[in-house]
Amino acid sequence: MRLHLTRRYRFAASHRLHNPQLGEEENKRVYGKCNNPYGHGHNYVVEVSVSGPVDPATGMIANLAELDAFVEREVVEPFDHTYLNEEIFEFRERVPTTENICIEIFDRLREFPRAKLERVRVEETSLNSFEYTGESLGSGR
């Protein structure tokens, strides 16, 4: 059986969409309200999907307590109640759009030892969501 187990996590954080290589006017035009120099925040929801054989002894793909502890340590704890642009090293040089947040979270969870990471889906608001399944990205990165 092909099975994916998905767990939802939450963190709240602020960010500002701003690319220092673009001029002030261009930043305002591209990012609109999200370019506000004081930043703004969201309640992010992260869905983490893993796959693998079900252990007949436990009935599980992965022990949820282990998955929870791993995601907590790698993502929720470092991201929750932070200003992403300043406090997450990777976003000092990369605009913290939800696309990039999704990719960064996937990279942080890739090494989960108990199951294969299949997908990370991030909801920035209940109306916007982004998914990344780890396929290689273009040369711009």
Next chain:
Amino acid sequence: MVYLTRKIEFSASHLYHNPSFSAEENRRVFGKCNNPHGHGHNYVLEVTVAGDPDPATGMVLDLKELKEILQREVTDRMDHRFLNYEVPELSGQIPTCENIATVIWRLLQPNITRGNLHRVRLYETPDLFVDCYGETNGARAALGVSR
């Protein structure tokens, strides 16, 4: 190809316990889910069928028919039941979301005669769900089993 999804809910109780583990190991592996009295969830099941609409009816399959299949195969079997003791298909298995979704796939699959069963998604809570996509030849070969 069009994907059609029908959702149902059922409420059931379960507990996680492996008789070949010691009491202490059961508590360590399964935590609160090992409570011998059991506990319950409001399960939400989303069943997705893929197919091309029949030109005569505009439907992939008749939703009424799918509703009846879900009532008979899932609700009648599992709703307001203690899954460990009252659902023979789960007997001898830990009734995790993974195993329940697999049982539901196997119950539904032979009954879907129009279109193809594409996905069974079972939510145990809004924050935990399993997607079952059935067997793939590759997966069967990799496991070296025919289950």
